[in-house]
Amino acid sequence: MSSSVLITGASRGIGRAVAVTLEGRGHRVIATARNPETLADLPVDRRLRLDVTDQESxxxxxxxxxxxxxxxxxxxETVxxxxxxxxxxxxxxLFQVNTLGALRVVQAVLPAMRERGAGRxxxxxxxxxxxxLPMIGPYGASKWALEALAETLAIETGHFGVKVSVVQPGAVSSGGGERARVFLGENDPYSPLYDELPALRGDVITPEEVAAAVADTVEHPEPPLRVPVGAPAERALRARKEAPEDEPFLLAEINW
Structure with a gap:
């Protein structure tokens, strides 16, 4: 059964791949971006301007x-x-974009879903x-907060027929990390740790792999709350779950 799907941040990377995948599976896709001109070549039903930090938008x-x-x-976004x-x-x-921005859009779409008794x-x-992960702490904090919001929404809206899922990839070849602003001073004491970061991020998957997982989640009659994407993510999250909670957890040893 086809659905009408609104995607935020569809100009590149994961969002663009999700738009193409869902449109290819027969869904009506509304792709959005701060600059809708970046969506001109996407084969979707609608292309709209949407800035998640701007309520009017x-x-x-x-x-x-x-x-x-x-x-x-x-x-x-990340740093x-x-x-x-x-x-x-x-x-x-980061919190304005990754966390509050997500909630702002949810607040705009949720009333109609609740009244209709269905939505994703x-x-x-x-x-x-x-x-x-070290050196990516602000991004991680914004995503921990996002997951708290998502799990709360699952509890609050489930009896209204709204299903909530959180898709959890590891490193993705979307270009986001390469575009990230880096804040390190000259002779910064944390530079050796920053140099270790590529090894800590682990194996990389493609935006298309994430898009396929998103599409499967959209089409699943009873989707899980959390959806790890790819073997690297599954291994990392399993290791985190099995690790003791009374000490910091790191995916790999750091030599710095």
């Missing part, structure tokens, strides 16, 4: 989209910096919504 996009059966909350020196303005920006909320999170 969100309200207009949701109004213009028409009926929305599924929200794929994908938009997200690279130690917590000792990361600019707090950057942390606030699919959040693109990360394994970093359940564990931490």
């Amino acid at each position: 969100v309200d207009r996009a949701v109004r213009d989209a028409g009926d929305i059966d599924v929200l794929v909350s994908n938009v997200g 690279r910096a130690p917590l000792e020196s990361v600019p707090l303005a950057e942390v606030e920006r 909320l699919v959040f693109i999170s990360s394994i970093q919504g359940r564990l931490v």
Whole structure:
């Protein structure tokens, strides 16, 4: 059965792959981005401007989209910096985009889903919504908060017929990490740790692999709350679950 799906952050990476995959499976896709010109070549039903940090933009996009059966909350950003020196303005920006931005769109689409007695909320999170990686702490914190919101929504809205899922990939070749702003000073004491980061992130999967998992989740009659994507994510989350809770957990040894 086809659905009407609104996707945030569809201009590139995971969001673009999700739009193409869902459209290819016969769904009506409303692709959104801060700059809708970046969506011009996407083979979708609608292309709309949507800035998740702007209430007026969100309200207009949701109004213009028409009926929305599924929200794929994908938009997200990251930075690279130690917590000792990361600019707090950057942390606030990440929470505005990754966490509050997601909630802002949910608040816009949820009333109609609740009144209709059906709907899907699919959040693109990360394994970093359940564990931490050094030098990516602000991003991880925003995703932990996002997962708390998603699980709360699952409890609050389930009896209204709304199903909530959190998709958790590990490292993805979406370009997000390469585009991330890096905050390290000259001769920064954390530079050796930053140099270890590629090894800590583990094996990389493609945006198309994430998109397939999202599409399967959208089409699943009873989707799980959390959906790890790919063997690396499954291994990492299993290791986190099995590790003792009374000490910090790290995916690999750090030599710095």
